[in-house]
Amino acid sequence: MLKEKLEGYVSPQVYNEVRDKLIELTNKTELYENEVEAIISEVIRRYRSSMIEPGEAVGTVAAQSLGEPSTQMTLRVFHYAGLREYNVTLGLPRLIEIVDARKKPETPITEIYLDDDHKYDEEKAKEIARTIETTLLENIAKGVSIELTEMNIELDQEMLSDKGIAVETVVETLKSLNIGEVEWSEDNPLVIRILFEEEVDYVKAEKIRQKVLSTKLKGVKGIKKVIIQKRGNEYVLIAEGSNLEELMKIPGIDHKRLYTNNVFEIERVLGIEAARAAIIREIKNVLDDQGLDVDTRHIILLADIMTWTGHIRQVGRMGVAGEKQSVLARATFEMTVQKLLEAAAMGESDRLYGITENIIMGQVIPVGTGMVQIYMFPTLIKPEASEEKEGSEQ
Structure with a gap:
């Protein structure tokens, strides 16, 4: 009876979902035949009433549905607190970022899920966090002094242990910079001395100092900070920054669940359909966080308009409105x-x-x-x- 009533009105997928729900309901509760028929009739009535009538101005309705609640949004950010601290843009600024199709979000965040061998062990999660977090020389340096003929770097033993970096790695990296002769002794392993080939002036000395301090020792490009969160019984890494392409290559990371709020990076790595799904998810998250109830179909329509050409377009003079x-x-x-x-x-x-x-x-x-x-x-x-x-x- 259900199939006869729904045939021609719904897709096979919707029919199967309705059927499964009804079967689940009848298994949980004892219903008479007339009650089952009444439920089916009500399901069909509600489904038909939710359908769009021919000629409906869906674009205008969707624009009003999204535009009116967005005027009630607050200009605020969400604060992550943990081993390290950083903020996430939410509310109206984040919504504007999405619909304006900004190439890079103000605060790119990546959620990194781990595979079965790593997600239940905190130590293994920390190892992957150390591997992907970008570590610069300034992060492990206790003190730096520079003169006209030499530069002395004192390393912090605690930070070296925390980041999992050996002194030998630091020495080899400094040698690859070719700024002078690098001296290091096992008697005093935490002090590295660089002798310049010729005397430098103060301006050049400052440039060398900045170059040395900003030297990358390890980590994935674009990933600045990583904190570990426990969700249920598994550990998840929350990273500031994004680099899907490189993160997918790292053993221990579940690449199928990897997610970033950088929509353009999703488009570049995973394609336009994945970017469309990300736009829908990001807008819905912003609205839900603000406690605003907007029909998902309006958000889907906006995402379709932004992506139907095969690339992401902004809703503005350089995108949808201007084309x-x-x-x-x-x-x-x-x-x-x-x-x-x-x-x-x-x-x-x-x-x-x-x-x-x-x-x-x-x-x-x-x-x-x-x-x-x-x-x-x-x-x-x-x-x-x-x-x-x-x-x-x-």
């Missing part, structure tokens, strides 16, 4: 005279298919009943039909 087919629709957004002159120079024509351009022309807009057009051809009426009509009137 409309209609000349008049583009001109009403920004730079009216410039858009009209460009269209005239290129010999563009406007077929008046959209809403904005028909409003400008004072015509009926193609929404709701305005989508229906009636064509009548009086010359095609058969003479026999006319004669029969006259006979019936007599």
Whole structure:
């Protein structure tokens, strides 16, 4: 009975989901046949009532549905507290970041899930965290002094142990910089001395100092800090920064669950469909965090508009609004005279298919009943039909 009633209204996937839910419900509770029929009828009624009617202005409805609640958002950030501290952009600034299609988010965050061999062991999770966190020489240096002929670096034993870096690694890295002769003794392993080939002035000395302190010793490029969180019975790494391509190559990381809020990086590494899913997830997370209830279908429509061309476009003059087919629709957004002159120079024509351009022309807009057009051809009426009509009137 369910199949007969839902056939033609829903996809096979929706039908299977409804069927499974009903089976689960009937197994949990004892229902009479008429009660099951009543439930099925109510499911069908609610499903049909949720369907979009032909001619509905879905774009306008979605824009209002997203725009009105966003005016109530607060300008705040979420604060991560742990071994290290950093902030995550949320609320209105984050929503603007997404719809403006910013190449890099202000606070890129990556959630790194581990495989079965590592996610239950805190020590193994710490090992991977040390491997991927970018460690610069300044992170392990206790003190640095520079003169015109030499530079002395004193290392911090506690930080060396915490980062899992050997002094030999630091020495080899400094030698690869080719800024002078590197001296190091096992008698005093925490002090490294660099002798310059020639005397340097104060400006050059400061440049050398900055170069040495910013030298990368280990880690994945782009990953600045990593904290370990326990979620349920597994450990998850939260990293500040993003580099999906490199993180996927590291043993111990579950690459299938790896996620970042950097939508453009997801597009570059995983493709446009993954980027579309990320846009939907990110917008929904922002709204849910603010306690705002927006129908997911409106968010999906926005994500579709931003990604249907195969690349991510912003909702603005350089994207969706600025790339409309209609000349008049583009001109009403920004730079009216410039858009009209460009269209005239290129010999563009406007077929008046959209809403904005028909409003400008004072015509009926193609929404709701305005989508229906009636064509009548009086010359095609058969003479026999006319004669029969006259006979019936007599």
